[in-house]
Amino acid sequence: xxxxxxxxxxxxxxxxxxxxxxxxxxxxxxxxxxxxxxxxxxxxxxxxxxxxxxxxxxxxxxxxxxxxxxxxxxxxxxxxxxxxxxxxxxxxxxxxxxxxxxxxxxxxxxxxxxxxxxxxxxxxxxxxxxxxxxxxxxxxxxxxxxxxxxxxxxxxxxxxxxx
Numbered sequence: 431x432x433x434x435x436x437x438x439x440x441x442x443x444x445x446x447x448x449x450x451x452x453x454x455x456x457x458x459x460x461x462x463x464x465x466x467x468x469x470x471x472x473x474x475x476x477x478x479x480x481x482x483x484x485x486x487x488x489x490x491x492x493x494x495x496x497x498x499x500x501x502x503x504x505x506x507x508x509x510x511x512x513x514x515x516x517x518x519x520x521x522x523x524x525x526x527x528x529x530x531x532x533x534x535x536x537x538x539x540x541x542x543x544x545x546x547x548x549x550x551x552x553x554x555x556x557x558x559x560x561x562x563x564x565x566x567x568x569x570x571x572x573x574x575x576x577x578x579x580x581x582x583x584x585x586x587x588x589x590x591x592x593x
Contacts, residue, residue, distance in 0.1 A: 445471050463499040464508060474501030487511065525551065 448471045467490065469475050478500075480486050487509055490498060496512035510516050519527055528551035532543055540548035546562055549555040565571065 448472060463506060464497045465494055466499040466501070467494060469501050472503075474503055476502060 467475060467478060470477055478486065478490060479502075488511070490500075491509070491511035496515050497508065497510050500507045500509060510519055530548060530550070532548075536548060537543060543549060544554070546555070546558040549558060
């Protein structure tokens with residue numbers, strides 16, 4: 431009997447901690463999220479997503495409108511399902527949506543998010559893109575490296591054949 435009370439108390443404490451942490455983190459930028467269906471603690475809205483994904487999102491859009499938010503585990507996602515809203519997101523406000531999320535696990539490998547694949551959209555990213563397209567991926571540079579690439583590929587195929 432005492433073990434049941436301890437289990438219920440532990441679950442209640444975990445739920446309280448979960449709600450306190452995710453309420454603060456979900457609105458860290460001060461902007462409210464679009465409306466969303468009811469969520470399960472720790473799982474979020476994963477119970478609403480089934481196969482096929484587009485049909486599940488379509489059903490949710492019929493109930494909650496063309497723009498709604500989902501919590502997928504610990505990450506928030508905004509779903510835009512109407513062409514008008516998508517056009518507004520990707521033409522009028524494209525700079526707001528151009529950035530990639532920064533994960534703590536990728537920071538050491540990407541030199542604190544300064545590489546081309548992980549840099550935020552802005553002057554630094556445009557400069558990296560210009561350097562990559564003009565100097566690294568130009569037609570002359572790619573053709574000059576074709577011998578090295580083909581030699582490496584022959585070596586890989588040969589080493590796979592030995593195994």
